[in-house]
Amino acid sequence: MSDPRARARELARDAIARGDATGWFEQLYVESERDGLAISWVDLAPNPYLVEWLERKPTPPRGRALVVGCGYGDDAEFLAGRGLEVTAFDIAPSAVARCRSRFPGSRVRYLAADALRPPADWVAAFDLVFEAYTIQVLRGEVRAACARSIGSLVAPGGILLVVARSRTDDGPEGAMPWPLTRRELDAFGEPGLDLISLTELLEPGNPPVPRFVAEFAARG
Numbered sequence: 001m002s003d004p005r006a007r008a009r010e011l012a013r014d015a016i017a018r019g020d021a022t023g024w025f026e027q028l029y030v031e032s033e034r035d036g037l038a039i040s041w042v043d044l045a046p047n048p049y050l051v052e053w054l055e056r057k058p059t060p061p062r063g064r065a066l067v068v069g070c071g072y073g074d075d076a077e078f079l080a081g082r083g084l085e086v087t088a089f090d091i092a093p094s095a096v097a098r099c100r101s102r103f104p105g106s107r108v109r110y111l112a113a114d115a116l117r118p119p120a121d122w123v124a125a126f127d128l129v130f131e132a133y134t135i136q137v138l139r140g141e142v143r144a145a146c147a148r149s150i151g152s153l154v155a156p157g158g159i160l161l162v163v164a165r166s167r168t169d170d171g172p173e174g175a176m177p178w179p180l181t182r183r184e185l186d187a188f189g190e191p192g193l194d195l196i197s198l199t200e201l202l203e204p205g206n207p208p209v210p211r212f213v214a215e216f217a218a219r220g
């Protein structure tokens, strides 16, 4: 079976060479739907670190939630099922269309948007922002810009939960997905959030995958 990352890496390489950091996501979703190809990050299940985090919370978050780079919508549906009022967005319109067709009648508001240029009325608007694996598929200076932009969407007193592949500051960048360093993780907090919990874990696999699960709280 072919490696589902191979085509994604080709598309990423070509788009980035053209100076377009995000142009390849829609291409990948379109090709995948057209040719029936797997996408490496699509598992059609809520993120287990999100599920575990929410289940451990003595006081579960309430109010408005935002799911960044929502893919096919499983994390958004999970949060909506827990009583949150969820907005979920992805830069790829085909992914958003698939969310709508997978979950007809969903209470989630799905839309296409760019985390680098979010709507102005999203700033400081969400009680919970969930970000999994978006920064690590971006390359170069847009990574920190995108992390800061995501951090700016958390309402005063709200929470940002980040799940990402991790690497040491001097570790090799490797191939897409490019893991985050601690310094890159800190960029989420720059708009005025404090890192209140950080779990660094090694997910079993061949090879095992180091990850950050980080919770930030917005001052206010």
Ligand SMILES: C[S@@+](CC[C@H](N)C(=O)[O-])C[C@H]1O[C@@H](n2cnc3c(N)ncnc32)[C@H](O)[C@@H]1O
Pocket: 022, 025, 026, 041, 042, 043, 047, 068, 069, 070, 071, 072, 089, 090, 091, 092, 095, 113, 114, 115, 116, 131, 132, 133, 134, 137, 138, 146
């Ligand atoms: C690695 S996938 C992760 C998808 C989903 N969060 C998950 O955990 O399964 C990254 C997702 O982010 C989306 N994405 C990339 N850059 C984005 C941006 N600037 N704004 C919004 N979505 C973006 C991609 O289209 C893709 O669906």
